[in-house]
Amino acid sequence: MSVKTWWRRMVGRSGTTELDPTRPDLVVVASSFDDAEACSAALGKAMDWTPDQPVVLRHHLRVPADRVNAVQIIAAQIGYDTASVDTSDPVKLVLQRVQVLDALHCSQERSRMAGIAQRHDGNVLGWDALQPASRPGDKY
Numbered sequence: 001m002s003v004k005t006w007w008r009r010m011v012g013r014s015g016t017t018e019l020d021p022t023r024p025d026l027v028v029v030a031s032s033f034d035d036a037e038a039c040s041a042a043l044g045k046a047m048d049w050t051p052d053q054p055v056v057l058r059h060h061l062r063v064p065a066d067r068v069n070a071v072q073i074i075a076a077q078i079g080y081d082t083a084s085v086d087t088s089d090p091v092k093l094v095l096q097r098v099q100v101l102d103a104l105h106c107s108q109e110r111s112r113m114a115g116i117a118q119r120h121d122g123n124v125l126g127w128d129a130l131q132p133a134s135r136p137g138d139k140y
Helices: 003-010 039-045 065-077 103-119
Strands: 026-032 054-063 081-085 091-100 123-132
Touching: 026 039, 026 054, 039 103, 054 065, 054 103, 065 081, 065 091, 065 103, 091 103, 103 123
Parallel strands: none
Antiparallel strands: 026 123, 054 091, 054 123, 081 091
């Protein structure tokens, strides 16, 4: 196993980015906006989630307007893109990346986002995961 493959496995990122985060048929298949809910519980309730396929994992944060750029830079270093930013203060910021999702990696990423937000005087509102609407015979 190459170092690159090993690293992707360790951080929960698939070697493929075949799932386009801009696809119009993406739907929320799992989510949690409750700090007390474990990722395993949220994923356990997910009805349409396909565990062996990539998702667009999105983290919803609220940070002061003057800290948005710093948060985006840190998030980019760990593979996240900015999905949306509103213009209020504090700013609602949505960060996303494509990865195969499981409870462990979801929990790790959730914790990572909480740390980033906290260091920049913000907080995490929650997370969600999107996959294409499932139709029989569809493949990514």
